Amino acid sequence: MTGSRRLIIAVDGPAAAGKGTLAKALAERLALPYLDTGLLYRAVARRVLDHGEDPVLQGEQHAKAIEPADLERDDLRVPEVDRAASLVARQPAVREALLERQRSVGRVHGAVVDGRDIGTVVFPDADLKLFITASPEVRAQRRYRQRHGEDCQDAELLAQEVAAIVARDEQDASREVSPLKPADNAVQILTDHMDAESVLDRVLTLLQERRA
Template sequence: MMIVAIDGPAAAGKGTLAKRLAAALGLPYLDTGILYRATAKRVLEAGASPADAEAALHAARALTQSDLQRADLRDAATSAAASQVASIPEVRQALLDFQRHFGNSHGAVLDGRDIGTIIFPHADVKLFVTASVEARAERRHKEFLARGETVNLADVIADVQARDEADRTRAAAPLMKAPDAELIDTTGMDADTAFTHALDVIRRKTAKLESKTFSL
């Protein structure tokens, strides 16, 4: 049973990469960011503020599988609200058990902000996927346009920068690279190159683990 933890900032390409790796390795995949987006959507639809800890905690505890499968969790408003609810310690604690149970059941590839540092600090493989602010903002901008949303690129850049700052400075599980995580900068990589590189890293690391186990 293997756990692959993939962390990194917004729009670095970790979600696309994680899905492909899960398929290649025959492992379940969990986008942990969806948990926070679904929580944020519940809060917004209840007419509450995403900064309201009590409302956010109630929403997190009430999540159902259908909440995670909604097609409207990646709009700009939900993205901004998700960053706010994710900074609430009680919400993160409420969703921690869900994530650990998912990974411990059959192994998994999980991507998020604190998988390798908090959720699975002893993951078999840890990757930290990042890219320049400009590259990530351009990717996010294209996603918005593809969904028919009219968003100014400058606004997207500002939003990415603000989200990075919030992720890095929040008191609860701030975004950071685990000391033993492999850094993958996708700024100049296409999806295929990033996938090939990540798969090579995983094979190398798991080969070392198997070698150590055999020697014991």
């Protein structure tokens, strides 16, 4: 494994599995750059929707034109963008347009990168590949609390979140280009009964073992 200045850690997994929380914590602990590639696709989707275009068909030009300000918007994590991001991500031209942007982040100083095809496509030679997952029900509960608050008790809203998670999983896993799947040599971690600190501790221990 390389030194920490060029360490590449790929963190893949489905929506609301905890990969973003883990990746940000790892990046901070290891003093590495962090990239949320899902945010790139959300920003592309937001641009497509703002222009009144079809996320199934349009996307390439928006992927090429994306700017830092597009990533800082506060309306990227809403249901309509969830759905549109999964659709634009199915377009080969969009993925190709964003690929070099993703790779450039870790080329010099290393990085912790999270997404759905990091270990399989973006950084197939990553030093450590992780696949973070959880059951659809647990992930839906996390997304539900994130969007509606800890005190919200609405069974219908929760059922909608479960349905949306399942639909997103099916879309991501069935796309022809860069489908969601664990890399062959990825360490898979099921987070149903783990909090964020426990997941981080497990990965840090794994890193220590590999370096030793």
